[in-house]
Amino acid sequence: MDESKDKRSQSSNDSTVPRAVVSRLSLYLRELQQLVHDGNTTTNSTQLGTLLGFTDAQVRKDLAYFGQFGYPGIGYRCEELIAAVKKILGTDRSWPVAMIGLGNLGRALLRYRGFHQQGFQIAAAFDVDAEKIGSHVEGIEVFHLDDLAEVVAAKGIRLAIVAVPALAAQTVADSLVEAGIEGVLNFAPVTLVLPDRVSRVGVDLAIELEQLAFAVVNQPENP
Amino acid sequence: MDESKDKRSQSSNDSTVPRAVVSRLSLYLRELQQLVHDGNTTTNSTQLGTLLGFTDAQVRKDLAYFGQFGYPGIGYRCEELIAAVKKILGTDRSWPVAMIGLGNLGRALLRYRGFHQQGFQIAAAFDVDAEKIGSHVEGIEVFHLDDLAEVVAAKGIRLAIVAVPALAAQTVADSLVEAGIEGVLNFAPVTLVLPDRVSRVGVDLAIELEQLAFAVVNQPENP
Numbered sequence: 001m002d003e004s005k006d007k008r009s010q011s012s013n014d015s016t017v018p019r020a021v022v023s024r025l026s027l028y029l030r031e032l033q034q035l036v037h038d039g040n041t042t043t044n045s046t047q048l049g050t051l052l053g054f055t056d057a058q059v060r061k062d063l064a065y066f067g068q069f070g071y072p073g074i075g076y077r078c079e080e081l082i083a084a085v086k087k088i089l090g091t092d093r094s095w096p097v098a099m100i101g102l103g104n105l106g107r108a109l110l111r112y113r114g115f116h117q118q119g120f121q122i123a124a125a126f127d128v129d130a131e132k133i134g135s136h137v138e139g140i141e142v143f144h145l146d147d148l149a150e151v152v153a154a155k156g157i158r159l160a161i162v163a164v165p166a167l168a169a170q171t172v173a174d175s176l177v178e179a180g181i182e183g184v185l186n187f188a189p190v191t192l193v194l195p196d197r198v199s200r201v202g203v204d205l206a207i208e209l210e211q212l213a214f215a216v217v218n219q220p221e222n223p
Numbered sequence: 224m225d226e227s228k229d230k231r232s233q234s235s236n237d238s239t240v241p242r243a244v245v246s247r248l249s250l251y252l253r254e255l256q257q258l259v260h261d262g263n264t265t266t267n268s269t270q271l272g273t274l275l276g277f278t279d280a281q282v283r284k285d286l287a288y289f290g291q292f293g294y295p296g297i298g299y300r301c302e303e304l305i306a307a308v309k310k311i312l313g314t315d316r317s318w319p320v321a322m323i324g325l326g327n328l329g330r331a332l333l334r335y336r337g338f339h340q341q342g343f344q345i346a347a348a349f350d351v352d353a354e355k356i357g358s359h360v361e362g363i364e365v366f367h368l369d370d371l372a373e374v375v376a377a378k379g380i381r382l383a384i385v386a387v388p389a390l391a392a393q394t395v396a397d398s399l400v401e402a403g404i405e406g407v408l409n410f411a412p413v414t415l416v417l418p419d420r421v422s423r424v425g426v427d428l429a430i431e432l433e434q435l436a437f438a439v440v441n442q443p444e445n446p
Contacts, residue, residue: 022434023430023434025437026433030412034413088437089433089436091433095432104335115428118433158439159439183438183439189337191275203431205335206343207246207250208408208424208426209341209382209384209408209424211242211249212422212424213343214245214311215422216406216422217313219420
């Protein structure tokens with residue numbers, strides 16, 4: 001995840017929660033959902049930690065930023081903790097999302113079922129390719145980028161995914177800001193210039209591989 | 224980026240470099256490459272910092288983990304720093320990569336031009352769909368997953384990208400370990416169980432949106 005600018009995130013009670021903690025919160029949520037799927041009603045910090053490679057102390061410390069969730073002698077009630085974490089992350093509601101860019105990556109992201117499962121609905125797609133405008137992909141209407149502000153307002157869209165080429169990304173970002181978008185998930189390999197009030201997360205696919213290469217090269221005994 | 228297990232990465236001189244520093248290193252590389260593309264021969268920690276939203280002190284502190292790169296009165300020579308960072312990241316060489324899974328996401332990743340630009344070549348693709356086996360996508364041959372070990376050895380592949388459904392991911396991971404893969408970039412929304420000697424980076428697309436939702440919800444004055 002692109003770390004530029006968003007080092008710390010505000011928690012709902014205004015104390016500053018380190019981004020790394022919020023990241024792990026999402027991992028806890030994913031594991032909890034899997035535990036429930038597998039038939040578990042309770043869990044504990046040791047089990048959660050083991051599943052993710054964290055210590056039990058780390059798990060408890062992370063959750064302690066947000067409240068007390070454990071029951072003595074029981075641990076955590078999975079469904080209850082899931083609901084609490086969703087509330088903290090803000091995913092206890094449905095979020096309509098705009099997809100900007102319907103190239104290979106945009107189309108693939110449009111079809112990604114995992115978004116819907118976590119409360120994110122791609123509500124509209126935008127492109128500048130005349131052949132795509134007016135069509136429907138996976139039931140989602142494709143608008144021209146010029147219609148961004150109007151559609152964003154009409155559909156109450158607050159988040160956007162940017163899947164356009166690097167050269168187009170900043171212009172798209174400017175349009176998103178103008179249209180009132182509050183958060184941008186950026187897949188273009190550039191750092192976007194955005195007002196501080198607009199949240200941003202960046203995923204640079206090549207950087208992810210670079211991070212992997214570094215880890216491999218620095219494994220003991222590896223060249 | 225999925226943080227499970229890989230909290231710290233070993234640097235080439237065996238001191239432990241925080242993962243966050245290595246992440247930022249990739250961001251510096253990206254900005255340096257853009258600076259060179261725009262005609263700059265030198266830069267400095269203030270400029271690099273400004274481009275990314277970091278302080279100049281942060282930039283210098285990060286680079287100091289790996290050596291001294293600045294020239295008094297000049298700052299950094301871009302091309303030299305690029306070469307140095309690539310060496311540190313291990314991307315001063317070509318990495319053949321295996322793509323596992325040719326669904327929507329896998330196909331899109333196969334076409335992603337950014338990988339090649341940073342020295343990563345998708346050398347082979349793998350799937351279990353009979354219709355895809357034996358075909359070529361973007362000039363890359365599609366093999367059956369059963370041929371993984373043989374092809375990995377023949378092509379000297381050390382890294383793999385996993386773009387299969389969650390339910391299939393662990394089985395795929397086991398096969399990758401057996402085939403001698405040293406690093407896994409995982410897009411399936413599950414935590415993979417891998418031996419410690421195998422490096423892993425996870426990208427969970429829904430979690431990226433969750434992180435964004437949290438940031439938006441916690442912006443001052445946002446509901």
